[in-house]
Amino acid sequence: MDADQSPNIIFIMADDxxxxxxxxxxxxxxxxxxxxxxxxxxxxxxxxxxxxxAVCTPTRYGVLTGRYCWRSRLKHGVLYGYEPPLxxxxxxxxxxxxxxxxxxxxxxxxxHLGLGFSTKRGEHIDFDRPLPWPNADREMEEKIDFxxxxxxxxxxxxxxxxxxxxxxSTCQPPYGFIENNHFIEIPSLYHDKPVFTSRPGMMxxxxxxxxxxxxxxxxxxxxxxKQKNSDQPFFLYLSPSAPHEPCVESxxxxxxxxxxxxxxxGDLVWLVDWIVGQVTDALERTGKTENTLIFITSDNGALPGxxxxxxxGQMPYHLYDxxxxxxxxxxxxxxxxxxxxxxxxxxxxxxxKPGTSTDQLICLTDLMATCAAIIGTDLPEHTxxxxxxxxxx
Numbered sequence: 001m002d003a004d005q006s007p008n009i010i011f012i013m014a015d016d017x018x019x020x021x022x023x024x025x026x027x028x029x030x031x032x033x034x035x036x037x038x039x040x041x042x043x044x045x046x047x048x049x050x051x052x053x054a055v056c057t058p059t060r061y062g063v064l065t066g067r068y069c070w071r072s073r074l075k076h077g078v079l080y081g082y083e084p085p086l087x088x089x090x091x092x093x094x095x096x097x098x099x100x101x102x103x104x105x106x107x108x109x110x111x112h113l114g115l116g117f118s119t120k121r122g123e124h125i126d127f128d129r130p131l132p133w134p135n136a137d138r139e140m141e142e143k144i145d146f147x148x149x150x151x152x153x154x155x156x157x158x159x160x161x162x163x164x165x166x167x168x169s170t171c172q173p174p175y176g177f178i179e180n181n182h183f184i185e186i187p188s189l190y191h192d193k194p195v196f197t198s199r200p201g202m203m204x205x206x207x208x209x210x211x212x213x214x215x216x217x218x219x220x221x222x223x224x225x226k227q228k229n230s231d232q233p234f235f236l237y238l239s240p241s242a243p244h245e246p247c248v249e250s251x252x253x254x255x256x257x258x259x260x261x262x263x264x265x266g267d268l269v270w271l272v273d274w275i276v277g278q279v280t281d282a283l284e285r286t287g288k289t290e291n292t293l294i295f296i297t298s299d300n301g302a303l304p305g306x307x308x309x310x311x312x313g314q315m316p317y318h319l320y321d322x323x324x325x326x327x328x329x330x331x332x333x334x335x336x337x338x339x340x341x342x343x344x345x346x347x348x349x350x351x352x353k354p355g356t357s358t359d360q361l362i363c364l365t366d367l368m369a370t371c372a373a374i375i376g377t378d379l380p381e382h383t384x385x386x387x388x389x390x391x392x393x
Contacts, residue, residue: 006101006375007348008227008292010236010279011367013063014272015056015110015168015244018302020326021269022343030261030322031269035277036296036345043347044356051300052365052386054332054339056168057112059299059364060239061086064093064113064157066368066384077132078112081167081174081201082144084127085114085152092383094368095158098235101375106161106223107154109216109239110169115178116151119143136173138190141202146174146188149181156181159237163219169241170209170251173201177215197245197307209251213240217275221282228286235371239299240275243268247306262322265306293348293374297364301325301332301339362390 260266330336
């Protein structure tokens with residue numbers, strides 16, 4: 001690998017996409033993934049890449065800080081939407097690292113690392129109680145003042161721009177988009193009839209689960225297009241909600257329904273691939289393809305399939321003869337390989353040799369040290385303790 005200037009860096013991390021979901025990893029996949037397959041053909045495919053956790057929040061903490069989440073206050077489980085910021089305000093994040101070298105940085109999509117909410121006048125919530133919290137109840141949510149800015153999120157941790165959600169976009173309240181530090185539309189309605197496997201909670205009046213990822217894709221494209229005439233490198237951390245539960249047809253955008261042979265969950269994986277295509281098309285239109293390093297991966301292993309209650313009230317997984325985690329044992333939240341071995345693809349034209357495959361062991365926490373090596377800077381001492389450079393494999 002060789003590069004003359006610092007590249008733009010785009011890191012796309014799907015939510016619960018498995019090793020066997022992507023065609024270039026599983027020729028028998030029931031889900032078309034032409035955009036990810038093309039990136040693999042044009043770049044490098046890692047066959048021994050792992051997330052630092054088999055669930056969501058700990059992985060996101062590791063990606064952005066280069067540290068395992070057990071070093072934080074969250075020793076197990078995930079956050080649920082209203083917990084305080086997990087990343088300390090003084091902590092070096094990958095966005096801060098890159099900005100020190102002249103980058104601009106944007107975070108678009110699911111955050112799920114805690115935000116600082118305010119309560120209404122006269123109300124009190126113990127935000128300092130131990131983590132993790134249980135699901136929020138209506139009594140607690142109605143104490144939140146959604147008109148006030150949120151604190152301790154992407155905009156306070158090195159990102160110049162944030163557009164996304166506090167937790168799982170289609171699964172955890174509050175259901176509504178945040179731009180930088182403010183809700184675009186106030187979550188003022190209580191969503192008391194949640195879609196299967198999602199939670200009840202406060203929702204913005206115009207919110208619709210099926211629109212979440214297409215809107216995130218649109219914002220990512222707009223961000224890339226704004227860079228067209230700029231020579232300043234950028235970092236884009238793009239985190240869609242798909243194919244996280246609820247994996248039901250009503251959560252799948254109309255244009256994505258039936259695109260796979262693996263049911264609604266398969267259609268949501270197809271949607272991730274569509275998002276990848278939107279991003280690569282935007283790079284091509286803006287002339288940014290050649291000097292952009294793009295990563296595609298997932299935060300943890302997949303679920304086996306989608307679940308719909310039958311007449312007995314049971315919730316069996318519908319598999320569709322599709323192996324979401326390939327031949328690896330286990331699934332999301334399992335300590336076996338299926339819970340943490342991830343698809344991971346990188347493309348950097350003229351730097352990464354096309355059609356490359358490697359069995360080099362890597363972890364998603366390695367992004368920080370790798371980016372530092374790419375831009376030619378050193379990590380400050382005692383930062384990113386669990387991040388190792390895999391540049392120049």
